[in-house]
Amino acid sequence: MLELKVNVDKEISLRMFEIHDANELFELVKSSKDYLCQWLPWAQNFNSVEEAVKFINFTLEEFKKIMNISWR
Incomplete structure (x- = not known):
């Protein structure tokens, strides 16, 4: 599985x-x-x-x- 994790600081990290x-x-x-539906269309679903x-x-x-995009 592909994984992406970004540590913002010692207490906060972002991940998929x-x-x-x-x-x-x-x-x-x-x-x-x-509130979310105003900005994020996917939230209505x-x-x-x-x-x-x-x-x-x-x-x-x-x-x-x-x-998987191959850059040539």
């Missing part, structure tokens, strides 16, 4: 979503959905944990595509 994050991601989006799983799978597949 993983499937086990789906439930927490769904709950976080649901709790701020009205978060109506279930299954939608979060689809979103995570999509982002992982897109990342894999980007990482």
Whole structure:
């Protein structure tokens, strides 16, 4: 699996979503959905944990595509 993690400082790091994050991601989006939908069109499709799983799978597949680009 491709992995990307950036340490911002000693307490904060950024990483890609993983499937086990789906439930927490769904709950976080649901709790701020009205605000998020103003800026992030994908948030309006978060109506279930299954939608979060689809979103995570999509982002992982897109990342894999980007990482496989051959620069000539």
